[in-house]
Amino acid sequence: MQSQTSSLGEFELIQRFFKTQSELMLATIPGSVKLGIGDDCALLKMDSTEELAITSDMLVSGRHFFPDANPEWLGWKALAVNLSDLAAMGARPLGFTLALALPEANSAWLEAFSKGLFAIANQFACPLIGGDTTAGPLNICITAFGSTPKDNAICRSGALAGDDIWVSGAVGDARLALAALRHELELESRDIEAIAVRMHQPTPRVQLGIALRGVANAALDISDGLLGDLRHILKQSGKDAEILLDRIPKSITLRKQSQTIQNQYAANGGDDYELCFTAASNARDVITKISRDLNLPLTQIGIIKAMKHSTPELELIGSSGTKLNPEEANQLLKSFDHFA
Ligand code: ADP
Numbered sequence: 478m479q480s481q482t483s484s485l486g487e488f489e490l491i492q493r494f495f496k497t498q499s500e501l502m503l504a505t506i507p508g509s510v511k512l513g514i515g516d517d518c519a520l521l522k523m524d525s526t527e528e529l530a531i532t533s534d535m536l537v538s539g540r541h542f543f544p545d546a547n548p549e550w551l552g553w554k555a556l557a558v559n560l561s562d563l564a565a566m567g568a569r570p571l572g573f574t575l576a577l578a579l580p581e582a583n584s585a586w587l588e589a590f591s592k593g594l595f596a597i598a599n600q601f602a603c604p605l606i607g608g609d610t611t612a613g614p615l616n617i618c619i620t621a622f623g624s625t626p627k628d629n630a631i632c633r634s635g636a637l638a639g640d641d642i643w644v645s646g647a648v649g650d651a652r653l654a655l656a657a658l659r660h661e662l663e664l665e666s667r668d669i670e671a672i673a674v675r676m677h678q679p680t681p682r683v684q685l686g687i688a689l690r691g692v693a694n695a696a697l698d699i700s701d702g703l704l705g706d707l708r709h710i711l712k713q714s715g716k717d718a719e720i721l722l723d724r725i726p727k728s729i730t731l732r733k734q735s736q737t738i739q740n741q742y743a744a745n746g747g748d749d750y751e752l753c754f755t756a757a758s759n760a761r762d763v764i765t766k767i768s769r770d771l772n773l774p775l776t777q778i779g780i781i782k783a784m785k786h787s788t789p790e791l792e793l794i795g796s797s798g799t800k801l802n803p804e805e806a807n808q809l810l811k812s813f814d815h816f817a
């Protein structure tokens with residue numbers, strides 16, 4: 478017999494059992510919570526100048542990584558995915574806690590894990606400040622804290638009609654690396670080498686997030702797939718959007734694949750940890766300068782539009798300049814859901 482939750486999606490589950498009650502509480506408790514469940518980070522009011530951004534992300538063995546995964550990469554990635562959520566809000570990292578369940582106290586594994594963890598912690602000046610350790614199936618949960626100037630955090634809800642939609646770096650490589658690992662596709666070894674780092678050691682776009690304060694109207698990090706994640710912005714901003722598929726930035730390695738694979742992986746492959754953001758068209762010059770200063774490509778892939786109907790619509794335009802039919806579009810709009 479199926480369990481009752483098996484028919485619930487990840488977001489439906491959060492809404493039903495956590496978000497509704499959380500919002501009821503927040504409505505009755507005056508005070509320090511500026512933003513609760515639903516964005517990349519929660520925001521707490523600190524003083525008249527600062528807000529605290531908080532995010533938790535978990536990596537689970539067998540779900541997010543293979544049980545024999547390189548522990549150094551795991552240490553890196555466990556913090557990277559959290560720093561990526563801080564980046565999405567434009568927050569500067571302050572510190573993090575680490576809750577760790579380990580099947581055994583294996584010194585060699587811990588040595589390598591700690592090396593990867595502190596490599597990224599040092600790179601982003603984000604110190605470990607606490608945590609919890611227990612025996613159990615391998616599970617790594619990090620909570621990261623960051624700060625943003627008051628009223629300057631970039632939320633999913635701020636997109637305006639007429640905004641350009643931008644994406645950083647290139648998307649789809651992490652999904653391509655996963656396909657190679659699972660032997661779904663055969664890749665030359667130098668191609669695997671070129672993209673493996675994108676899956677195992679993603680770079681959180683922290684400097685970009687900070688540079689986008691006061692420039693971007695909305696942002697999120699791409700963890701579950703570009704178009705599916707963009708839909709969170711549309712939903713929370715109450716807007717439609719149009720995306721030009723050919724504009725979605727792809728690496729040279731991904732561009733060696735068939736057009737179908739390229740579109741699929743770039744549109745809905747997860748684990749990229751690039752930022753997708755919206756900004757007024759008069760910010761194009763500023764964004765081009767940010768791109769140059771950070772040496773990070775930023776590509777405009779579409780526009781935000783006023784919402785035509787009662788729910789947000791995402792229109793996909795193909796190579797010929799025509800709108801994709803609903804079946805083709807649906808294929809590209811599927812994003813990752815842990816319970817779907
Ligand atoms: P992200 O991919 O940016 O980490 P998620 O998609 O995991 O965000 O989560 C969406 C929102 O739901 C976030 O605001 C997150 O804090 C919240 N959330 C997820 N799981 C829970 C939970 N078990 N209880 C409360 N809030 C949750």
Ligand code: MG
Pocket residue numbers: 517561562565697698699700
């Ligand atoms: Mg996120």
